[in-house]
């Protein structure tokens with residue numbers, strides 16, 4: 259067993275490994291070249307009976323595990339949306355792991371509960387959300403959206419489904435655009451609404467929800483005897499970061515007394531820049547809002563900020579009070595276990611505190627603007643190159659494009675060509691990007707949001723894209 263002296267020595271060695279890793283991160287292939295089952299094949303079939311040294315475990319980690327990792331913090335990582343991190347966040351995670359506190363209620367760590375309350379206030383101020391809302395940290399936007407829809411269900415039924423379960427007479431309907439994230443459908447399945455009661459509303463040229471189509475769907479549903487329950491709008495869809503018109507949608511929800519949840523999982527971070535506040539015009543009429551500091555706000559996964567207008571409804575939906583959780587402080591403090599699904603909670607506010615204090619709001623703004631300006635440069639290179647084309651409007655730092663040599667007109671052929679281009683690029687290990695479909699067309703996506711990404715990485719990536727593209731056609 260490791261004693262305190264040995265731990266101190268090992269931890270110093272580990273800190274050196276951590277700093278070395280970040281120093282050398284660009285030398286690793288961003289996406290590993292690994293076949294399914296290959297990692298398992300390198301692992302012993304049975305657990306060791308006798309304990310093994312940390313040195314030996316680390317040696318195997320470097321030999322057997324690290325080669326099968328995707329390097330999410332590499333500045334050559336442009337895939338999906340990032341789960342970006344930063345040095346202050348990493349240092350905070352070390353402290354969090356050291357304390358290893360379980361922060362389910364105020365009494366189990368008053369500082370964790372109160373720091374979380376204050377960080378949610380800071381984020382409200384930083385993003386321009388309504389000052390009277392309250393927030394809570396959750397593990398992911400998917401959980402927050404499920405939490406929101408369950409609260410909507412309970413508020414609509416006077417908290418009776420929690421009590422009695424479903425009766426056959428109510429069929430709830432949830433509305434989102436055809437571009438909305440899959441977590442809404444998943445939530446509808448878990449909440450018992452059924453996938454087929456998620457109504458997909460058509461989008462306009464910019465891939466944003468068409469409010470008139472939403473209202474029509476709600477009216478049709480009322481006529482058919484359904485119960486319109488909730489609308490989920492996106493600020494920044496996953497495919498292309500399209501922004502639904504929040505103000506118009508909130509008016510419709512208000513008029514028909516439908517719950518309104520805003521999913522700003524990725525692009526919510528952009529609200530820290532005043533020039534993007536137009537996106538939340540009318541948000542004060544919404545009921546809940548989610549964004550992920552663990553995507554683009556330099557804070558380690560997991561850290562989702564979930565905000566609500568009516569915390570009482572949230573708490574009433576989720577509260578439980580077994581004897582062992584009864585405390586003297588109850589009612590005077592925030593017991594966050596009642597603000598969501600899991601009971602146990604990590605001390606996640608600490609990393610937000612470290613990040614916001616160490617960067618400062620202006621430091622965060624500077625990073626975001628830098629990412630957006632690099633993305634706009636990439637966009638200009640694509641626009642200027644006759645063999646490439648932009649596939650969706652770039653609002654922030656996601657660039658959607660494809661290779662389109664003049665000689666190829668056939669859509670199927672173009673799709674195949676771009677699919678091959680994506681695979682070749684990712685196999686090179688020099689960068690990692692992913693794809694989506696825009697109006698049915700195969701589209702490459704590059705997200706410029708790595709904490710430590712610079713113009714030189716994107717310039718090199720663009721050269722690589724052009725070179726591999728030319729080698730294919």
Ligand SMILES: *Cc1c(COP(=O)(O)O)cnc(C)c1O
Pocket residue numbers: 339397398399400401439441492494495496521522523524550562
């Ligand atoms: C990433 C994303 C989600 C899911 O976020 P998790 O935190 O991974 O659950 C939901 N909605 C949108 C728009 C996203 O981009």
